[in-house]
Amino acid sequence: ETGVTQTPRHLVMGMTNKKSLKCEQHLGHNAMYWYKQSAKKPLELMFVYNFKEQTENNSVPSRFSPECPNSSHLFLHLHTLQPEDSALYLCASSRTGGLLYEQYFGPGTRLTVT
Amino acid sequence: QQQVKQSPQSLIVQKGGIPIINCAYENTAFDYFPWYQQFPGKGPALLIAIRPDVSEKKEGRFTISFNKSAKQFSLHIMDSQPGDSATYFCAASRPGTYKYIFGTGTRLKVLA
Numbered sequence: 001e002t003g004v005t006q007t008p009r010h011l012v013m014g015m016t017n018k019k020s021l022k023c024e025q026h027l028g029h030n031a032m033y034w035y036k037q038s039a040k041k042p043l044e045l046m047f048v049y050n051f052k053e054q055t056e057n058n059s060v061p062s063r064f065s066p067e068c069p070n071s072s073h074l075f076l077h078l079h080t081l082q083p084e085d086s087a088l089y090l091c092a093s094s095r096t097g098g099l100l101y102e103q104y105f106g107p108g109t110r111l112t113v114t
Numbered sequence: 115q116q117q118v119k120q121s122p123q124s125l126i127v128q129k130g131g132i133p134i135i136n137c138a139y140e141n142t143a144f145d146y147f148p149w150y151q152q153f154p155g156k157g158p159a160l161l162i163a164i165r166p167d168v169s170e171k172k173e174g175r176f177t178i179s180f181n182k183s184a185k186q187f188s189l190h191i192m193d194s195q196p197g198d199s200a201t202y203f204c205a206a207s208r209p210g211t212y213k214y215i216f217g218t219g220t221r222l223k224v225l226a
Contacts, residue, residue, distance in 0.1 A: 002159065031212055040123070043158075043203065043216040056213065090157050094212055101212035102148065105157030 003027040004106035006091050012112045013081065021076040021109045023091030031096045032074040033103065034066060037088040049074060050096055081113045116141060118206050120217025127194055128225050135220045136188045137204035144206040148214070149178065149189050152201045161202070162189075194224045 003026045013019050025032065034046040048056035049068040063085075065077040074091055088110050092103040119138045127133045137147075145166055150158035164171045164178040164187065171178045175192040191198055201221045205214040 002157065004157070006157075040218065042118075042218050043214075045213060048213065050212070092157075096212050101146075101207065102160055102163070103212075103214060105150075105159065107155070107157045 002104045002106065004091060004093055004104050006089075006106035006109050008109060009107065010110045010112075012114060013078070014114055015081060015083070017081075018077070018079040020078065021089055021091075021111075023074040023076075023106055025072055025074075025091075025093040025104070025106075027093055027104060029093035029095050029104070030071045031094045031101070032068060032071070033092040033094075034074065034076055035090040035092065035105075037090055037108070043090070047076075078111075081111075083113050086111055086113045116215055118204060118215050118217045120204050120220060122220060123218070124221040124223075126223045126225065129195060131194050131224070133191050133194055133198075133222055133224070134188055135202050135204070135222070136186060137206075137217050138184075138186045139206050139215075140185065141206070141208070142185070143208045144215075145209050146207045147178070147180065147187050148205050148207075149176075150203040150205065150216075152203065152219075158203055191222075194222075196224045196226045199223050 007022045031050045036044045046060045047066045067075040088108045090108045091106045094101045094103045148163035149161045151161045152158040162173045177190040180187045201219045203219045204217040
Protein backbone atom coordinates (compact mmCIF):
# COMPACT_ATOMS: atom_id res chain seq x y z
CA GLU A 1 0.00 0.00 0.00
CA THR A 2 1.19 3.49 -0.83
CA GLY A 3 -0.24 5.28 2.21
CA VAL A 4 -2.98 6.90 0.14
CA THR A 5 -6.47 5.48 0.52
CA GLN A 6 -9.57 6.23 -1.51
CA THR A 7 -13.21 5.46 -0.91
CA PRO A 8 -15.37 4.20 -2.39
CA ARG A 9 -13.45 1.97 -4.79
CA HIS A 10 -16.40 1.69 -7.14
CA LEU A 11 -19.32 4.05 -7.64
CA VAL A 12 -22.29 3.94 -9.98
CA MET A 13 -24.40 7.05 -10.07
CA GLY A 14 -27.16 8.52 -12.14
CA MET A 15 -26.83 11.84 -13.87
CA THR A 16 -28.96 13.60 -11.27
CA ASN A 17 -27.24 12.15 -8.21
CA LYS A 18 -24.86 13.87 -5.82
CA LYS A 19 -21.97 11.85 -4.46
CA SER A 20 -18.53 12.45 -2.99
CA LEU A 21 -15.17 10.75 -3.37
CA LYS A 22 -12.80 10.69 -0.41
CA CYS A 23 -9.04 10.52 -0.27
CA GLU A 24 -6.80 10.27 2.78
CA GLN A 25 -3.03 10.22 2.95
CA HIS A 26 -0.94 8.96 5.85
CA LEU A 27 2.43 10.11 4.55
CA GLY A 28 2.71 13.54 6.13
CA HIS A 29 2.58 15.20 2.70
CA ASN A 30 1.25 18.70 2.20
CA ALA A 31 0.13 18.56 -1.43
CA MET A 32 -2.80 16.54 -2.76
CA TYR A 33 -4.04 15.99 -6.29
CA TRP A 34 -7.08 14.74 -8.19
CA TYR A 35 -6.50 13.06 -11.56
CA LYS A 36 -8.91 11.61 -14.09
CA GLN A 37 -7.78 8.48 -15.94
CA SER A 38 -9.63 7.52 -19.11
CA ALA A 39 -8.72 4.75 -21.52
CA LYS A 40 -5.95 5.60 -24.02
CA LYS A 41 -5.51 9.14 -22.67
CA PRO A 42 -2.80 10.61 -20.45
CA LEU A 43 -3.63 11.08 -16.81
CA GLU A 44 -5.47 14.39 -16.63
CA LEU A 45 -4.61 16.58 -13.68
CA MET A 46 -7.80 18.12 -12.33
CA PHE A 47 -6.96 19.92 -9.10
CA VAL A 48 -3.96 20.54 -6.87
CA TYR A 49 -4.01 21.60 -3.24
CA ASN A 50 -0.93 22.74 -1.35
CA PHE A 51 -1.32 23.27 2.40
CA LYS A 52 -5.11 23.18 1.92
CA GLU A 53 -5.05 25.96 -0.68
CA GLN A 54 -6.12 25.20 -4.23
CA THR A 55 -3.24 26.01 -6.55
CA GLU A 56 -4.40 24.42 -9.76
CA ASN A 57 -7.74 23.97 -11.51
CA ASN A 58 -7.28 22.64 -15.01
CA SER A 59 -10.48 24.04 -16.49
CA VAL A 60 -12.51 21.36 -14.78
CA PRO A 61 -16.32 21.67 -15.19
CA SER A 62 -18.11 23.03 -12.14
CA ARG A 63 -20.00 19.74 -11.70
CA PHE A 64 -16.75 18.61 -10.02
CA SER A 65 -16.17 20.44 -6.75
CA PRO A 66 -13.05 19.70 -4.68
CA GLU A 67 -12.65 20.24 -0.97
CA CYS A 68 -9.50 20.01 1.13
CA PRO A 69 -10.24 20.51 4.84
CA ASN A 70 -6.67 19.67 5.89
CA SER A 71 -3.45 18.37 4.37
CA SER A 72 -4.45 14.74 4.95
CA HIS A 73 -7.91 14.72 3.43
CA LEU A 74 -9.26 15.54 0.00
CA PHE A 75 -12.77 15.23 -1.34
CA LEU A 76 -14.28 15.44 -4.79
CA HIS A 77 -17.96 16.33 -4.75
CA LEU A 78 -19.89 15.23 -7.82
CA HIS A 79 -23.24 16.47 -9.09
CA THR A 80 -25.17 16.29 -12.35
CA LEU A 81 -22.42 14.34 -14.05
CA GLN A 82 -22.43 13.24 -17.66
CA PRO A 83 -21.76 9.75 -19.03
CA GLU A 84 -18.41 10.95 -20.40
CA ASP A 85 -17.32 11.58 -16.83
CA SER A 86 -17.13 7.83 -16.30
CA ALA A 87 -13.47 7.10 -15.54
CA LEU A 88 -11.01 6.12 -12.84
CA TYR A 89 -10.46 9.02 -10.46
CA LEU A 90 -7.08 8.95 -8.78
CA CYS A 91 -5.89 10.84 -5.76
CA ALA A 92 -2.19 11.47 -5.15
CA SER A 93 -0.06 13.25 -2.59
CA SER A 94 3.47 14.57 -2.39
CA ARG A 95 5.80 16.82 -0.47
CA THR A 96 6.37 20.25 -1.93
CA GLY A 97 9.60 21.19 -0.21
CA GLY A 98 12.98 20.45 -1.74
CA LEU A 99 13.65 19.47 -5.33
CA LEU A 100 11.70 16.27 -5.74
CA TYR A 101 7.95 15.98 -5.67
CA GLU A 102 7.41 12.25 -5.97
CA GLN A 103 3.72 11.63 -6.18
CA TYR A 104 2.13 8.67 -4.44
CA PHE A 105 -1.18 7.49 -5.83
CA GLY A 106 -4.16 5.84 -4.22
CA PRO A 107 -5.94 2.89 -5.84
CA GLY A 108 -8.59 5.07 -7.43
CA THR A 109 -12.37 5.18 -7.56
CA ARG A 110 -13.94 3.60 -10.63
CA LEU A 111 -16.88 5.88 -11.45
CA THR A 112 -19.68 4.91 -13.80
CA VAL A 113 -22.29 7.50 -14.70
CA THR A 114 -25.51 6.04 -16.05
CA GLN B 115 5.54 22.02 -25.68
CA GLN B 116 3.88 20.58 -22.65
CA GLN B 117 3.35 17.12 -24.11
CA VAL B 118 5.23 13.93 -23.40
CA LYS B 119 4.92 11.47 -26.27
CA GLN B 120 5.10 7.80 -25.33
CA SER B 121 5.46 4.76 -27.55
CA PRO B 122 4.52 2.05 -28.23
CA GLN B 123 0.93 1.96 -27.05
CA SER B 124 1.20 -1.77 -26.37
CA LEU B 125 3.97 -4.33 -26.29
CA ILE B 126 4.12 -8.12 -26.06
CA VAL B 127 7.36 -9.91 -25.23
CA GLN B 128 8.40 -13.40 -24.23
CA LYS B 129 9.61 -14.09 -20.71
CA GLY B 130 13.26 -13.10 -20.45
CA GLY B 131 12.97 -10.52 -23.22
CA ILE B 132 13.89 -6.85 -22.84
CA PRO B 133 10.92 -4.58 -23.54
CA ILE B 134 11.81 -0.96 -24.29
CA ILE B 135 9.37 1.91 -23.85
CA ASN B 136 10.23 5.30 -25.25
CA CYS B 137 9.23 8.83 -24.35
CA ALA B 138 10.01 12.15 -26.00
CA TYR B 139 9.49 15.70 -24.81
CA GLU B 140 9.85 19.22 -26.18
CA ASN B 141 10.14 21.44 -23.14
CA THR B 142 13.82 21.71 -22.20
CA ALA B 143 12.82 23.10 -18.81
CA PHE B 144 11.74 19.63 -17.67
CA ASP B 145 14.23 18.30 -15.15
CA TYR B 146 12.61 15.29 -13.50
CA PHE B 147 11.45 12.19 -15.36
CA PRO B 148 9.69 9.46 -13.37
CA TRP B 149 8.27 6.20 -14.60
CA TYR B 150 5.15 4.72 -13.06
CA GLN B 151 3.85 1.15 -13.14
CA GLN B 152 0.14 0.45 -12.88
CA PHE B 153 -1.49 -2.94 -12.36
CA PRO B 154 -5.19 -3.45 -13.07
CA GLY B 155 -7.31 -2.19 -10.20
CA LYS B 156 -4.40 -0.27 -8.65
CA GLY B 157 -3.13 3.26 -8.81
CA PRO B 158 0.17 4.08 -10.53
CA ALA B 159 3.25 3.35 -8.41
CA LEU B 160 6.58 5.11 -8.80
CA LEU B 161 9.07 2.70 -10.35
CA ILE B 162 12.21 4.68 -11.08
CA ALA B 163 13.10 8.28 -11.88
CA ILE B 164 15.96 10.20 -13.44
CA ARG B 165 17.25 13.73 -13.64
CA PRO B 166 18.96 15.06 -16.81
CA ASP B 167 22.42 15.25 -15.27
CA VAL B 168 22.86 11.48 -15.71
CA SER B 169 22.49 9.37 -18.85
CA GLU B 170 21.46 6.12 -17.20
CA LYS B 171 19.99 4.88 -13.96
CA LYS B 172 19.44 1.28 -12.86
CA GLU B 173 17.27 -0.11 -10.12
CA GLY B 174 17.13 -3.88 -10.12
CA ARG B 175 15.92 -5.05 -13.52
CA PHE B 176 14.70 -1.58 -14.52
CA THR B 177 16.93 0.89 -16.36
CA ILE B 178 16.24 4.40 -17.58
CA SER B 179 18.34 5.68 -20.48
CA PHE B 180 18.31 9.45 -20.96
CA ASN B 181 19.41 11.35 -24.08
CA LYS B 182 19.31 15.04 -23.25
CA SER B 183 20.28 16.26 -26.72
CA ALA B 184 17.55 14.20 -28.37
CA LYS B 185 15.07 15.03 -25.58
CA GLN B 186 14.23 11.37 -25.22
CA PHE B 187 14.25 8.85 -22.42
CA SER B 188 13.39 5.20 -22.30
CA LEU B 189 12.65 2.40 -19.87
CA HIS B 190 14.29 -1.01 -20.32
CA ILE B 191 13.14 -4.05 -18.35
CA MET B 192 15.83 -6.72 -18.17
CA ASP B 193 14.89 -10.40 -17.94
CA SER B 194 11.19 -9.53 -18.07
CA GLN B 195 8.77 -11.71 -16.13
CA PRO B 196 5.02 -12.32 -16.44
CA GLY B 197 4.63 -10.35 -13.20
CA ASP B 198 5.91 -7.28 -15.04
CA SER B 199 2.75 -7.26 -17.15
CA ALA B 200 1.26 -3.85 -16.41
CA THR B 201 0.77 -0.40 -17.89
CA TYR B 202 3.81 1.88 -17.75
CA PHE B 203 3.64 5.67 -17.78
CA CYS B 204 6.45 8.13 -18.24
CA ALA B 205 6.15 11.66 -16.92
CA ALA B 206 8.07 14.92 -16.75
CA SER B 207 8.06 17.94 -14.51
CA ARG B 208 9.72 21.34 -14.32
CA PRO B 209 11.85 22.58 -11.44
CA GLY B 210 9.97 24.14 -8.58
CA THR B 211 6.62 22.74 -9.68
CA TYR B 212 4.74 19.72 -8.54
CA LYS B 213 2.80 19.30 -11.75
CA TYR B 214 3.54 16.18 -13.80
CA ILE B 215 2.93 15.84 -17.51
CA PHE B 216 2.18 12.18 -18.22
CA GLY B 217 2.58 10.11 -21.35
CA THR B 218 -0.36 8.08 -22.66
CA GLY B 219 0.90 4.80 -21.25
CA THR B 220 2.22 1.51 -22.64
CA ARG B 221 0.43 -1.73 -21.90
CA LEU B 222 3.06 -4.45 -21.53
CA LYS B 223 2.31 -8.16 -21.62
CA VAL B 224 5.05 -10.64 -20.83
CA LEU B 225 4.24 -14.15 -21.99
CA ALA B 226 5.22 -17.10 -19.82
